[in-house]
Amino acid sequence: MTDSLPSPRPFPEGPSLGWGVLGPGWIATRFVTALLKCTRQRPVAVASRSEPRAKSFADKFDMPNSYGAYDHLLMDPQVDAVYVATPHHEHARLALLAIAAGKHVLVEKPFATSAEEARAVVDSARGMGVLAMEAMWTRYLPGFDVLRQVLESGEVGQVAEVSADFGFMLPFDPKSRIYDPALAGGALLDAGIYPISFVSAVIGAPSAIFSTGTLAPSGVEDQAVVVTRHGSATGIASTWTRAATPVHATISGPDGCVELGPPFISAPSVVLKRGGGWPGGGEVLRWEQETTGDVLLGLHHEAKAFASFVGDGRVESPLQGHDETVQIIATIDEARRQIGAR
Numbered sequence: 001m002t003d004s005l006p007s008p009r010p011f012p013e014g015p016s017l018g019w020g021v022l023g024p025g026w027i028a029t030r031f032v033t034a035l036l037k038c039t040r041q042r043p044v045a046v047a048s049r050s051e052p053r054a055k056s057f058a059d060k061f062d063m064p065n066s067y068g069a070y071d072h073l074l075m076d077p078q079v080d081a082v083y084v085a086t087p088h089h090e091h092a093r094l095a096l097l098a099i100a101a102g103k104h105v106l107v108e109k110p111f112a113t114s115a116e117e118a119r120a121v122v123d124s125a126r127g128m129g130v131l132a133m134e135a136m137w138t139r140y141l142p143g144f145d146v147l148r149q150v151l152e153s154g155e156v157g158q159v160a161e162v163s164a165d166f167g168f169m170l171p172f173d174p175k176s177r178i179y180d181p182a183l184a185g186g187a188l189l190d191a192g193i194y195p196i197s198f199v200s201a202v203i204g205a206p207s208a209i210f211s212t213g214t215l216a217p218s219g220v221e222d223q224a225v226v227v228t229r230h231g232s233a234t235g236i237a238s239t240w241t242r243a244a245t246p247v248h249a250t251i252s253g254p255d256g257c258v259e260l261g262p263p264f265i266s267a268p269s270v271v272l273k274r275g276g277g278w279p280g281g282g283e284v285l286r287w288e289q290e291t292t293g294d295v296l297l298g299l300h301h302e303a304k305a306f307a308s309f310v311g312d313g314r315v316e317s318p319l320q321g322h323d324e325t326v327q328i329i330a331t332i333d334e335a336r337r338q339i340g341a342r
């Protein structure tokens, strides 16, 4: 047993890829900022449904190429990797187009809006021999690597329970992408995918899924709790779009427990509580991320990981393989079905 937690193992950066961005919205702005500030990756092109919007984004970040249609960007020979940053309903369609054009593709979460769509994308990427990866940035963060090493060391013993929550308060607005069923809104695909992915990362695919929740007036879920069985372990994932939650993630076992975050999605700290006895009795070890001020600069880790996987000739992420990506969406499909969401 050591008296400190392990250090994170950074990704080697890999080749400097030319990146093309589809959908110059909120997250695309943060992603490109992180690339430019923290990596050698090159954002070279952006496409919008509107030419002036694409041009204004390109000018802001000094990107050479801008397009007023998504498919035009896919013909740009300077683009090696496409970042899909549109609302959910377009993820699979655009990923398939990018793959068909021979580009590697990083797809914002959720990878697709159904397991069927997700399977079509991974099959196509396998067939074309290009990398397809969900932008589940949490998995590529230094704090997550500390957690991974703590679990591999067996400190908590056989995992009994994994629990995670991610909720925020967004007043109902039928036009918001989060509440609009036509844009594949709903708490599970937007925020709930984080806790569901977290449970999966630690204890794998569920053998049984039990879900309850409530619906917004538009018919998408605005709250969900998803309890899953994984052999002798239990997963508990909860999500809201009408209540703020602590955004905590915990893993419990007979020999101790570990906490990630809060908020666990940006993995700022890992706390290991050793000992299975009375609370407060055991030794506590802590790792903390040095603060950068802007948490979303952490998006650069997934980009560096992506480039290193391309450099290694990989077609799927070793930290979240294709089968797992499909399984996570399948879990959401089933939870939404049980809740009766549109």
Ligand SMILES: NC(=O)c1ccc[n+]([C@@H]2O[C@H](COP(=O)([O-])OP(=O)(O)OC[C@H]3O[C@@H](n4cnc5c(N)ncnc54)[C@H](OP(=O)(O)O)[C@@H]3O)[C@@H](O)[C@H]2O)c1
Pocket: 022, 023, 024, 025, 026, 027, 028, 047, 048, 049, 050, 053, 054, 085, 086, 087, 088, 090, 108, 109, 110, 135, 137, 177, 183, 190
């Ligand atoms: N990793 C994270 O931490 C994080 C955080 C927030 C969001 N996300 C994910 O990122 C994606 C985009 O979210 P966002 O918050 O950036 O959304 P956003 O600000 O609304 O931007 C989405 C962009 O997609 C384009 N778009 C294409 N079809 C559209 C449609 N029918 N309606 C609206 N916009 C459309 C728009 O650009 P043009 O019209 O100019 O083409 C828009 O700028 C989602 O998948 C979301 O889950 C991830």
